[in-house]
Amino acid sequence: xxxxxxxxxxxxxxxxxxxxxxxxxxxxxxxxxxxxxxxxxxxxxxxxxxxxxxxxxxxxxxxxxxxxxxxxxxxxxxxxxxxxxxxxxxxxxxxxxxxxxxxxxxxxxxxxxxxxxxxxxxxxxxxxxxxxxxxxxxxxxxxxxxxxxxxxxxxxxxxxxxxxxxxxxxxxxxxxxxxxxxxxxxxxxxxxxxxxxxxxxxxxxxxxxxxxxxxxxxxxxxxxxxxxxxxxxxxxxxxxxx
Numbered sequence: 001x002x003x004x005x006x007x008x009x010x011x012x013x014x015x016x017x018x019x020x021x022x023x024x025x026x027x028x029x030x031x032x033x034x035x036x037x038x039x040x041x042x043x044x045x046x047x048x049x050x051x052x053x054x055x056x057x058x059x060x061x062x063x064x065x066x067x068x069x070x071x072x073x074x075x076x077x078x079x080x081x082x083x084x085x086x087x088x089x090x091x092x093x094x095x096x097x098x099x100x101x102x103x104x105x106x107x108x109x110x111x112x113x114x115x116x117x118x119x120x121x122x123x124x125x126x127x128x129x130x131x132x133x134x135x136x137x138x139x140x141x142x143x144x145x146x147x148x149x150x151x152x153x154x155x156x157x158x159x160x161x162x163x164x165x166x167x168x169x170x171x172x173x174x175x176x177x178x179x180x181x182x183x184x185x186x187x188x189x190x191x192x193x194x195x196x197x198x199x200x201x202x203x204x205x206x207x208x209x210x211x212x213x214x215x216x217x218x219x220x221x222x223x224x225x226x227x228x229x230x231x232x233x234x235x236x237x238x239x240x241x242x
Contacts, residue, residue: 033078034106038063039071043080043094043103048222049133051084051091097181100132101198107190126191127242128224130217134187134202135209135224141192142240143205153197157186160201173204 034040041061046052052060058068072092075081080099084091094100128137135143147153152164160168160175160183168175175183179200187198197205209215214230217223226234231242 029078033074033080036071038067039075042068042071042075044107046081046092046094047100047103047132048130048217049094049100050217051093053089053091057092094132097132097199097203101185101187104131104136104190105188108188108193110190124223128215128226129222130206130224131187131189131196131198133206134196134198135206135215136187136189136191136196137224138192139226139234139240139242140196141189141194143234143238144186144194144196146238146240147197153184157195157197158184160184164201168201168204171208173208175201175204 034043038061042057045057045060054065054068054072057072058065061068061071063071072081072083075092076083079095081092082095084093094103126137128135128139130136131140134140144153144157147164148155148157150163151161152167153160165175182199184197184201185199186195187202188194189196196202206215209230210217212230212233213227214233216225216227218225226242234240234242
């Protein structure tokens with residue numbers, strides 16, 4: 001099922017003669033969707049980058065199946081998620097990286113309202129977790145800092161430098177220059193309050209870590225485990241202690 005953009009582009013609105021207040025109404029509609037705790041729990045669960053069944057989401061949100069169905073319909077309508085059919089089964093996932101970036105940013109803003117947030121954040125999630133399709137947490141922040149210091153990325157974290165592209169290629173990570181997704185971005189880490197690498201480059205790097213067996217996802221959770229081989233590799237490649 002195709003989703004519509006969360007918010008119409010500015011150019012689209014400017015070209016619409018009946019668009020007075022449309023952007024503001026769209027933002028208000030998104031805020032309404034996010035105002036329900038159960039829907040937020042569903043979206044946070046989907047931040048692991050996987051597709052979930054309605055039954056699995058009803059468990060994580062601790063609500064009845066009928067209520068889950070209603071929430072999923074609302075999230076589908078507003079473009080937060082998409083439905084993927086596999087045979088007789090239906091799975092739900094976030095509509096794309098832009099949605100994940102929005103949720104991650106809201107997490108960061110929300111945690112600023114909570115005192116002593118460090119003591120309330122699960123240690124495992126602080127160490128390493130998924131942020132949709134890329135790595136987040138302490139390890140990801142340290143990797144970003146290494147890349148910044150060693151000029152793999154520009155000062156704003158919006159582009160890989162010539163040096164960065166060369167380093168990626170030496171690892172065997174070849175980035176498709178024609179892809180329309182944002183090539184690279186500084187994604188604010190909600191638990192560390194610093195940046196980690198997002199965008200296409202961040203996703204490609206995380207995929208590389210998984211393929212090498214350095215990290216593995218915990219099924220059904222955002223937690224990411226680092227293998228002993230991964231600890232050695234991160235030390236050698238990024239000079240960080242895991």
